[in-house]
Amino acid sequence: MKARFLKALATSAVLGLGATTAATSAECIAPANPGGGWDFTCRQIGKILFDIGQVDAPVQVTNMAGAGGGLAFSTVVNERNDDAELIVAASSATTTRLAQNAYGGATADQVRFVGAIGADPGVIVVAADSPLQNLGDMVEAIKADPGSVAFAGGSAVGGFDHMKPLQVLLAAGFTDITKVKYIGVDGGADAITQTVGGFTQAMTGDMSEIVGFLKSGEVRALAVLTEERVPGFEDIPTAREQGFDVVAVNWRGLYVPGGISDDAFNAWAAKLQAVADSDEWKQAMADNGLAPFTKVGGDFQNWIDGVIAQTQDLSRQLGVIQ
Amino acid sequence: MDILANLQLGFSIAFSPWTLMLAVVGCFIGTIVGALPGLGPSNGVAIMIPLTFSMGLDATASLVLLTAIYYGAMYGGRISSILLNIPGDEPALMTTLDGYPMAKAGRAGDALVISGVASFVGAFLATIGLMLLAPLLSRIAYQFGPAEYFALYVLAFSTLGGISSNNQAKAAIASCFGLMIAMIGLDPNSGMPRLTGGNLHLMDGVDFLVAIVGLFAVSEVFFFIESHGKSGALGITLGKVTIPWAEIWTTRWTMLRSSFLGFIAGVLPGAGASLGSFMTYMMEKGIAGEKGGFGTGVAKGVAAPEAGNNAAAGGALVPMLTLGVPGSGTTAVLLAVLMTLNITPGPTLFSDRPDVVWGLIASLLIANFVLLAMNVPMVKVFVRILQVPPALLMPAVTMISFVGIYSLTGSYFDLILVVAFGVLGYVLRKMDVPTVPVIMGILLGNQMEKQLRDAMVLSEGDWTYLFSSGISVGLIIAAVLGFLAPMFLRRYMTKPQAISD
Secondary structure (H helix, E strand, C coil): CHHHHHHHHHHHHHHHHHCCCCCCCCEEEECCCCCCHHHHHHHHHHHHHHHCCCCCCCCEEEECCCHHHHHHHHHHHHHCCCCCCEEEEEEHHHHHHHHCCCCCCCCHHHEEEEEEEEEEEEEEEEECCCCCCCHHHHHHHHHHCHHHCEEEECCCCCCHHHHHHHHHHHHCCCCCHHHCEEEECCCHHHHHHHHHCCCCCEEEEEHHHHHHHHHCCCEEEEEECCCCCCCCCCCCCECHHHCCCCCCEEEEEEEEECCCCHHHHHHHHHHHHHHHHCHHHHHHHHHCCCEEEEEECHHHHHHHHHHHHHHHHHHHHHCCCC | CHHHHHHHHHHHHHCCHHHHHHHHHHHHHHHHHHHCCCCCHHHHHHHHHHHHHHCCCCHHHHHHHHHHHHHHHHHHHHHHHHHHCCCCCHHHHHHHHHHHHHHHHHHHHHHHHHHHHHHHHHHHHHHHHHHHHHHHHCCHHHHCCHHHHHHHHHHHHHCHHHHHCCCHHHHHHHHHHHHHHHHCEECCCCCCEECCCCCHHHCCCCCHHHHHHHHHHHHHHHHHHHCCCCCCCCCCCCCCCCCCHHHHHHCHHHHHHHHHHHHHHHHCCCCCHHHHHHHHHHHHHHHHCHHHCCCCCCHHHHHHHHHHHHHHHHHCHHHHHHCCCCCCHHHHHHHHHHHHCCCCCCCCHHHHCHHHHHHHHHHHHHHHHHHHHHHHHHHHHHHHHHHCCHHHHHHHHHHHHHHHHHHHHCCHHHHHHHHHHHHHHHHHHHCCCCCHHHHHHHHHHHHHHHHHHHHHHHCCCCHHHHHCCHHHHHHHHHHHHHHHHHHHHHHHCCCCCCCCC
């Protein structure tokens, strides 16, 4: 009986920790389990908002995992549509899934995107001994034989990692993108393993995923998909300077419920801008391999609309959506 | 000796009173999390993450706490497997096969002690392996592409029939059930929802913990109700708990072999602890042969899977630390924690952050001894659970499982699924169809499909790609032999064994 009591006690302790609640004004929903990128967004932004005095009480973080963020999205739309004290962590994955109708019919205009205040730059890398020396070599090889370069990435087919090389190929005038081989594996490191092992010829992912392998010399980066070279990685050329006008970054930001007033929306935009300008956030970005990328308020919403339209167009060409 | 100097560094970090306390607390919480049917090691670790943030723990301290929970859960999973015939977590599945028959024969204490020692041996050897061979072993991962992984899964499934039931056809049907259930969720290649009926809750697929609780715990309750509480599977007389030294000694080679195989399964990112415990059980059953009496409650039958799954837990840390590739669900969670703590695991981690790596290894060694010390004397406490009248115990276990399941997603939908699985489990067991292959199907089906389809993408549909490397051919040959051998050996079998009662 004692053991059973202990078990029950421990369960309640464990469960209690999972659902720590405090009476606070603002809440941030991380649409995934603790530990991931969305969780990081909520915890860092929430902490800095309080530390720099933008909110009166610590921001409460709620983890709501499910359907790749779809569960949180539908909860916000259906149950908390006019909650002005709610913010939700988002990233490129959010807009990609919205564009591909992966949230069970939900659309991007049902919420309002407040802003992005950091980004993980997209990269395309090959094994150190690969014959491909630059992005041009890769494009030529694929033009000659589309099956000759298989890509591995951390997202599913049609996901953000898949789109990166396709955007480069489209920019180079290669349109037969369904012929390009791509396998989605379990995260960026796994994709590198497959590439170093020779099962795929290139890996597409985020800068933060490749840093360790770059240092150990097992992979070479062909290009980074940003506007400028990334501080700390100045020897990696951008796709742009190699003649392919593609920018693809995995941004980290927030959305808020669609039913809140313009004043409330603008207030969140101002608060987010304050976080972006803070030294604490600059430190957090440096610690986590994020590059500066700030778009806030109306600008961001316009940019998001453009990204979604582009993703939908690509997804249609790929056949992942009708 | 670099290793000794490094280990000294590690122990100098891990031996602070604060870290030691975290290790002990972690082991205790982990054991309980593992023993509770609704919570597995990955959930246990995930639930504790916010705590490490709010306590402001540094990288080493967080890792010590979380890996202690991880190892603890691997130990704890066996407890409910043996005592209740309900696996506490997915790798403990195989332990039910011999553990529960042992408990029914009044040898619950022996089973717990033997499996505890086996867990220790497996985890200890794996930690040594991690220490000595990690940078070297990480290369193995480069040898395994989709075709090789697919062959590995084929091997696992092909021997399933011979292993878990006397009736291969029924075991095959059961695995197909599992595979069918594994189809639900996002299509692994296109990311499109499949068989979800538009239900967002089904998009992530069916969690195997939901299936385990339903098939094992809830269906047990149905049987209990049907027999008006007289099924009395649990009304067991308790012998005095002694340490069965002689029996432990007879399992020494089993433990060593299983630790080795389990460790290798753990090192392969696509395999993991469940496959580790599964393959070790099959291997030992094969070695012991018909006289071994596997499935009837023998010491080797609990020693093999426990040494295997604990060794796999240690092995899974190898690709996680050296490549940043998680070898199991739990290491995926640990990986996420490392990233949040601004440590990027990868080829340079061992040279960049020796304090983290060796602190972790030292604390794993400590956690292991703590767990052995904690688990063997506590066997008496655990065994007392069996003295609780079933009429109280069964509902209590079910309720705790429900709470555990609910805490994972916070949705009532999973609870409905649990009950549905309970009905399925009741029907299957009524028809004498084993439920273990169903779970294995759910557990391994996704990965097997994913690897096959990736292989087909890479080879543009050329099936000979599946046999294009020595590793995959070897695994496939082993699979064919494993499938055919029981059919020919059947006629020599004297006493058929039933898997479930």
